[in-house]
Amino acid sequence: MSPSRTLPTFLQAEVASHNTSKSCYVTMGTRVFDVTDFVDSHPGGGELVLEYGGKDVTHILKDETSHTHSEAAYEVLEESLVGFVTTPKVIDTAVTSSHPDQIIPLPPTLDGANELKQNGAANGVPVFASTGMSSEEDLSKETDLVNDYKTHKFLDLNKPLLMQVWFGGFSKDFYLEQVHRPRHYKGGDSAPLFGNFLEPLSKTAWYVIPIVWLPPVAYGTYIAREGCSSIFEEASYWLLGLFLWTLVEYILHRFLFHLDKFLPDNRVALTLHFLLHGIHHYLPMDKLRLVMPPTLFLALATPFWKLAHTVFYWNWHIATAVFCGGIFGYICYDLTHYFLHHKTLPAYWRELKKYHLQHHFMDYENGFGVTSRFWDQIFGTQLAPPPIKTL
Numbered sequence: 001m002s003p004s005r006t007l008p009t010f011l012q013a014e015v016a017s018h019n020t021s022k023s024c025y026v027t028m029g030t031r032v033f034d035v036t037d038f039v040d041s042h043p044g045g046g047e048l049v050l051e052y053g054g055k056d057v058t059h060i061l062k063d064e065t066s067h068t069h070s071e072a073a074y075e076v077l078e079e080s081l082v083g084f085v086t087t088p089k090v091i092d093t094a095v096t097s098s099h100p101d102q103i104i105p106l107p108p109t110l111d112g113a114n115e116l117k118q119n120g121a122a123n124g125v126p127v128f129a130s131t132g133m134s135s136e137e138d139l140s141k142e143t144d145l146v147n148d149y150k151t152h153k154f155l156d157l158n159k160p161l162l163m164q165v166w167f168g169g170f171s172k173d174f175y176l177e178q179v180h181r182p183r184h185y186k187g188g189d190s191a192p193l194f195g196n197f198l199e200p201l202s203k204t205a206w207y208v209i210p211i212v213w214l215p216p217v218a219y220g221t222y223i224a225r226e227g228c229s230s231i232f233e234e235a236s237y238w239l240l241g242l243f244l245w246t247l248v249e250y251i252l253h254r255f256l257f258h259l260d261k262f263l264p265d266n267r268v269a270l271t272l273h274f275l276l277h278g279i280h281h282y283l284p285m286d287k288l289r290l291v292m293p294p295t296l297f298l299a300l301a302t303p304f305w306k307l308a309h310t311v312f313y314w315n316w317h318i319a320t321a322v323f324c325g326g327i328f329g330y331i332c333y334d335l336t337h338y339f340l341h342h343k344t345l346p347a348y349w350r351e352l353k354k355y356h357l358q359h360h361f362m363d364y365e366n367g368f369g370v371t372s373r374f375w376d377q378i379f380g381t382q383l384a385p386p387p388i389k390t391l
Contacts, residue, residue, distance in 0.1 A: 227317025
């Protein structure tokens with residue numbers, strides 16, 4: 001299922017028609033689950049499942065007289081979520097609304113969602129399949145730490161995360177599914193990562209980036225002037241480096257940070273992925289793990305220093321000017337990335353903010369540009385706009 005599409009919305013009559021061993025749906029509230037594959041393997045026999053085919057199973061799952069179901073039963077359902085059903089409350093809200101087209105078909109617009117909330121039908125709002133979220137506001141909704149771990153059996157946010165990834169025994173598919181379903185920890189605080197003296201090294205305030213990297217860029221630009229024929233020549237190569245950074249930004253984000261499908265299925269690869277970028281998608285509003293720690297960027301920048309001096313081999317100073325322009329581009333990227341997550345911005349950056357946060361809550365397999373959409377447009381990885389609501 002493409003992450004950029006929402007789960008479908010069913011009519012109740014349509015859900016009710018899926019009540020055979022060939023296609024069996026059940027509901028819990030507004031959520032629809034396809035349990036066809038579970039009919040034959042149900043411990044009490046498939047007839048018990050088919051008895052509730054097309055119906056709501058909320059009460060029977062909790063019925064102690066019949067049989068109290070284990071957490072495993074709920075996990076099976078969570079893995080079988082296929083869509084949402086329009087409940088009477090959703091339909092009633094649409095009927096009485098002056099703008100029903102903003103409510104159905106689901107998902108609703110922002111105004112439609114507010115109407116649903118006012119009428120107690122908020123559970124009718126569907127989510128994006130890959131992230132479990134429906135809007136950028138969801139990124140800042142507090143995660144119930146106990147229930148989240150109990151439900152998903154992934155990471156306990158009350159304990160150091162790194163060793164949980166290392167020792168978790170997670171398959172690659174399960175890890176990627178969970179790490180791209182954002183959580184929000186204590187208002188944007190940093191969840192424990194190492195749980196020891198290394199913890200401070202994983203946190204970087206945004207203002208550290210210009211403090212650490214602007215002086216070397218200024219110095220490098222100054223000494224590069226010596227080997228250039230004019231200020232214009234140096235500025236041209238410096239701006240070339242700035243432009244090349246935008247391509248490097250796209251390539252790193254798409255092919256390194258989102259190596260996802262090509263990751264080896266072992267704990268070394270998953271742990272490295274988590275450290276490099278997975279933790280950012282898992283906790284996207286963490287204020288101190290948003291910009292890149294200087295030590296990590298130094299490791300990534302060193303090969304590009306050598307590459308610049310290999311490509312522009314005929315003039316060390318020109319290569320240095322190109323490299324300094326690129327590093328300035330990185331500074332702009334990291335600050336932009338932080339502000340897109342945490343600041344109120346002017347008009348152009350508001351659109352960029354909306355675009356980038358969609359990468360987190362809607363479709364992590366597209367939308368790799370952070371400072372601009374240019375390379376997404378060139379390489380066909382632009383985010384699809386949210387569905388337009390029509391009757």
